[in-house]
Amino acid sequence: MPPVSKDKPFVVVRDDGPDIAKLRTAVVAIGNFDGVHRGHRSVIALAQRRAAAAGRPAAVLTLEPHPRSYFRADEKLFRLSDETQKLRLLAATGVDGAVVLTFNAALASLPAEQFVSKILVERLAVSGVAIGFDFHFGQGRGGSPAFLKDAGARYGFPVDVAPPLEDEGRPVSSGTIRSALEAGRVVEATELLGYPWFVSGEVIHGEKRGRDLGFPTANLKLDPACGLKHGIYAVRVGIGDKRYDGVASFGRRPTFDNGAPLLETFLFDFSGDLYGKTVDVALIGWIRPEEKFDSIAALVSQMTIDSERARDALKRSGDAFPPLGMN
Known part of the structure; x- marks a missing residue:
């Protein structure tokens, strides 16, 4: 594009x-x-x-x-x-x-x-x-x-x-792409879209559990109709004209409260206050399904593994990001 x-x-x-x-x-x-x-x-x-x-x-x-x-x-x-x-x-x-x-x-x-x-x-x-x-x-x-x-x-x-238009036998259509995202197949969605699928929103205050666990997150509430599969994703985040790699969880936090779905993104190599800012979060790769852990220690250990897997996926993706911007 x-x-x-x-x-x-x-x-x-x-x-x-x-x-x-x-x-x-x-x-x-x-x-x-x-x-x-x-x-x-x-x-x-x-x-x-x-x-x-x-x-x-x-x-x-x-x-x-x-x-x-x-x-x-x-x-x-x-x-x-x-x-x-x-x-x-x-x-x-x-x-x-x-x-x-x-x-x-x-x-x-x-x-x-x-x-x-x-x-x-x-x-x-x-x-x-x-x-x-x-x-x-x-x-x-x-x-x-x-x-x-x-x-x-x-x-x-x-x-x-x-x-x-078809891609390896798959129709390039909005319905096909929705189905891919509902199954967590974000690489397939990227192929059909021609860019990584993304969401935009204002960063809101959460329970700040991530900060206590050593993984502070920028939290977005997505449209209630969003059918994205609950799970962990490698993501790239746009803040103005800057880009940051990260790992995100979309789901209900079953280890804690099973609350309303929330997208919680941990940005690598970033420090600063994002509350109230509008960000773009592009999904680059699928890491694993959402799951409930028996202990906080087990969760933190898995989050460390997830972060490394996300870094690997992002490294392989080059500088992939949606073609955004409108003057």
């Missing part, structure tokens, strides 16, 4: 906000883009190539909240990236901006033909559209790739459709 140009602002437009003029006539890649994985980036690359050839901006059009959260509000959705993370990842692709449509009752009931005429043509005046092979849109998912190609021919804009 190319680095973000520092002299090229990334424009975010919500619905028909005033900055919409900056992205009119763009070639637009459309999708949910949860995780902005390699499959998503193949769609975005189609838009970028056509935009470059036509001398037009390249942009993405995405939906928030995720439509599945709207239609199945009582079901938890393990998102690979929340809206903020998604926009950071989209910016890192080098597109000029993103149009974020609010997915509500009005948009859900908008027929596919009107989605094309009112949003793509009237609002955005698109110079082209790129979508994935399985993209559907409009009321009742009535709009298909074939429908959009036909509509583009009628309204005067080309439509490019990205074919399915």
Whole structure:
């Protein structure tokens, strides 16, 4: 994934906000883009190539909240990236901006033909559209790739459709990546995403047990819908523009309290106060499942082993980290 140009602002437009003029006539890649994985980036690359050839901006059009959260509000959705993370990842692709449509009752009931005429043509005046092979849109998912190609021919804009992408027989999809993370297979998730999966959050106060044990941790509460497997991970932590290696535990701390899930990260070779700071924690490798120990001494001994295993995994990973940053 190319680095973000520092002299090229990334424009975010919500619905028909005033900055919409900056992205009119763009070639637009459309999708949910949860995780902005390699499959998503193949769609975005189609838009970028056509935009470059036509001398037009390249942009993405995405939906928030995720439509599945709207239609199945009582079901938890393990998102690979929340809206903020998604926009950071989209910016890192080098597109000029993103149009974020609010997915509500009005948009859900908008027929596919009107989605094309009112949003793509009237609002955005698109110079082209790129979508994935399985993209559907409009009321009742009535709009298909074939429908959009036909509509583009009628309204005067080309439509490019990205074919399915596989990695060693596995479909590169958000669902496949969620399944890998739910099983603790973070190396597989990295391969499918094209970067290490990460979480972001504000460091909160915990019970400070880690400090007493000689392993002070930076603690994050993750989204309750997060399906990541409970266990110990080798991680790389971003604090501003600095990177630190570490080892993290995600789970309920069965040796102590079986409380609410918490991500507790011990940063190697770091000293300082992180409370209240926002950090990115990227998962580099799987160490072991979460387990209950019979004594504190046994736990500390295992934490020492975990730290060494994490250092080894991180050494093998080079400088792997998500392509974050948005000016």
